Amino acid sequence: MGKYAIGIDYGTQSGRAVLVSLDSGDEIADHVTEYPHGVMDETLPDNKTKLDHEWALQHPSDYIAVIKYSVPSVLQSSGIDPNDVIGLGIDFTACTMLPIDDEGVPICWKEEFESNPHSWVKLWKHHAAQPHVNKINEVAEKRDESFLPRFGGKLSSEWMLAKIYQTLDEAPEIYEKTDRFVEATDWVIMQMTGNFLRNSCTAGYKAQWHKQKGYPSQDFFKEIDPRLEKVTETKLKGDVVPLGTKAGGLTKDMAELTGLSEGLPIAVGNVDAHASMPAAGVVDEGKMVMAMGTSICHMVLGHEEINVEGMCGVVEDGIVPGYYGYEAGQSAVGDIFAWYVDQAVPKYIVDEAKEKGKNVHQLLEEKASAMAPGETGLLALDWWNGNRSVLVDTELSGMILGLTLTTKPEEIYRALLESTAYGTRKIVDAFHERGVAVDELYACGGLPQKNPLLMQIFADVTNRKIRIADSVQTPALGAAMFGSVAAGSENGGYDNIYDAVVHMGKVKDEFYTPIPENVEKFELIYQEYSRLHDYFGRGENDVMKRLKQLR
Ligand SMILES: Nc1ncnc2c1ncn2[C@@H]1O[C@H](COP(=O)(O)OP(=O)(O)O)[C@@H](O)[C@H]1O
Ligand SMILES: O=C(CO)[C@@H](O)[C@@H](O)COP(=O)(O)O
CATH class of the missing domain: 3.30.420.40 (ATPase, nucleotide binding domain)
Known part of the structure; x- marks a missing residue:
């Protein structure tokens, strides 16, 4: 009897669940859920708050909609026994981030903040934090910060630090209410497992975390704005763990919502592009x-x-x-x-x-x-x-x-x-x-x-x-591969991504030649x-x- 893993790919306009064979990496079934709110770049869902140029937001409920509609759909269309799904992983656009309270509830879900643009998910292509990243880069250059060369000499307005600083600067009340700023990929995994962990991929690329040195220093943040001094200990708190780590088991509520088994091993979050690399073999x-x-x-x-x-x-x-x-x-x-x-x-x-x-x-x-x-x-x-x-x-x-x-x-x-x-x-x-x-x-x-x-x-x-x-769904395949690693061989998955690549990574024989x-x-x-x-x-x-x- 074959075993399967599910990968969910959260793109810019939609999310897609793909059911993948663990033996071959073949896609058995897939289903797309368009985000009901799409990319919000003109107005908020209240239909009255206008957004400025360069803003790009999303609605966190749309991510849950993908789980609710696309996962049951792939189970149904494939006709497989849900007990044969041994692991699940997701990949996401990044840095796509949101402010949450101490229970993981998005700040935008609170009525008093629903008309404040800063309470919503800032999508990767939200570019309105350019002045803020300019300041961050200026301070980093002046202090000759050792992390800068690791990021090509300049941080981007698309990334976590710029987006957090923009929130603090333009909406201090949201910053105040925020327990943590999190990548959407980590938030969705938290919804599935009840556990919050930061994955080392987004922490590393998008929030300048380093395996040996951790985040940039307090002094650096203090020089940007004294209110940011303790940002990493407070708003960025949370353990950072490697890709493929099991974040936890699927919660009872999520098992009911999806038709998957309670306790199913779920991998920590990942990024669309990065998940694609092993999927391409x-x-x-x-x-x-x-x-x-x-x-x-x-x-x-x-x-x-x-x-x-x-x-x-x-x-x-x-x-x-x-x-x-x-x-x-x-x-x-x-x-x-x-x-x-x-x-x-x-x-x-x-x-x-x-x-x-x-x-x-x-x-x-x-x-x-x-x-x-x-x-x-x-x-x-x-x-x-x-x-x-x-x-x-x-x-x-x-x-x-x-x-x-x-x-x-x-x-x-x-x-x-x-x-x-x-x-x-x-x-x-x-x-x-x-x-x-x-x-x-x-x-x-x-x-x-x-x-x-x-x-x-x-x-x-x-x-x-x-x-x-x-594979037409490379990021989802990669996510499913990391899901199989989270399960491990003792549960019918793989012990590491290299083993998963041997069975599931796929590249075509033909190629384009100059x-x-x-x-x-x-x-x-x-x-x-x-x-x-x-x-x-x-x-x-x-x-x-x-x-x-x-x-
Ligand atoms: N035949 C085509 N040639 C070039 N670009 C295309 C074609 N069809 C669609 N596109 C573009 O491809 C992009 C979508 O790429 P896709 O990989 O499917 O999505 P995503 O990047 O959101 O995962 C869109 O920007 C669309 O304009
Ligand atoms: O920036 C990253 C990854 O680092 C992407 O998530 C972002 O460019 C969005 O990718 P897509 O074009 O939507 O696949």
Whole structure:
């Protein structure tokens, strides 16, 4: 009789439960629950409180809805005996964080705070804490804090410390009421098990916790704002434990809600991108995994702690035990293509797509595939949602150069695809040139399945072979693998992630190979991209920031 694990992947718009075979990693059933409140970036659920630019919030009840609807659904559609599910793990976007009280109740669930934006979940792409992270970085640089190089020289407004400081600064009453600020991934596990533990992945990458040194010092926080002096002992309290640790057993209430067995081993929380790496079968050096969807996270393993410009971080055991896990990223990729399709495509293209029974992306991809590199005469900077790596600046914005009266929609679409590949090339070069080898690329997430042209462009621009993960739900598969590790072999699971990878990690046999003449042409255009990148991104011309201020 086969055994199974469940992985739940909490994305930006929806959550998905996947039931996975422990023998093969095959997905037996999956179910998506769209978040009823989606991303809240205009108003709060009270329908009257307006949100400013750069805000992005979520509703914690939506996470529970995923458990309630998607878990029973996979059990039902697979027809398996729930007793054959031996473990469960989750992965989440990060840093997606919320303030909770001493019983774990989100502050936004309290009536008196429901109209205060700071009481809600701040989503990973909430960028309104930029002034706060600027101050944090200024103090860290001045004090020559040893943690800074581990994060590429700059912390991001997307991360925990910036989001906490913004809350303190703009809503001290919420800060006061908050017992702890927690990653949503850890909060959901707390709801499932009744236990609160912080996972070492989000603590390490998103809250600057270090396996040997712990969090940054009290003196550092005091210099940012005296009220922050004890922040790590108070608002960030909680044991930090490695990925794959069993957080506890499923509570009776949750067992009733889901149909799973009470006491089922549940792994501590994890992050979507990081969970994907073992799921793509990668647990050694030289292989960069790109989790490609709304954004891209780039991950690579190494045996040393090396400082790389603008990386999101290097954390010991941050992805799998025994390695330093490196992360970098682009904060918009699929989102840029979505912007174009939703906001700027002419009606004749939408009509033609409908006629041909394709979606607009597919039609534009088909038309763009007929063009050679350089043929559009266009060059774009892929900063529609700021630049995560290597510039670490959320105030930068997108740009398309070379438009003329004859420019066609498919040319713009192609220029946008190419721009994201140049952004990845910057990241690949930053690692490789510093001695963190990137010999080949592995792609997972939604985009590799959806857009073959994009993948060929990535292979050509980076001049590297790209393998594709053999799972359409890589983060959920990874989460399920960590769930099986939490169960351990004595319960029918695996004793460590390496054993789980042997049975469950999956990569396809075929791959994308660079085409030499494309590589040559793209190299020339990439040099132009680099010039623009440095001109607009490294302070020579801050026009993008000035325009944002004028808004
Ligand atoms: N054919 C396509 N080509 C390129 N991008 C696409 C295509 N279809 C959808 N997208 C983009 O893919 C992104 C979703 O990626 P996916 O991996 O499914 O989600 P997520 O990142 O939320 O996990 C969206 O931003 C969407 O605009
Ligand atoms: O930043 C991270 C991980 O560190 C991601 O959670 C974030 O980019 C969101 O990823 P998705 O594009 O929604 O898959």
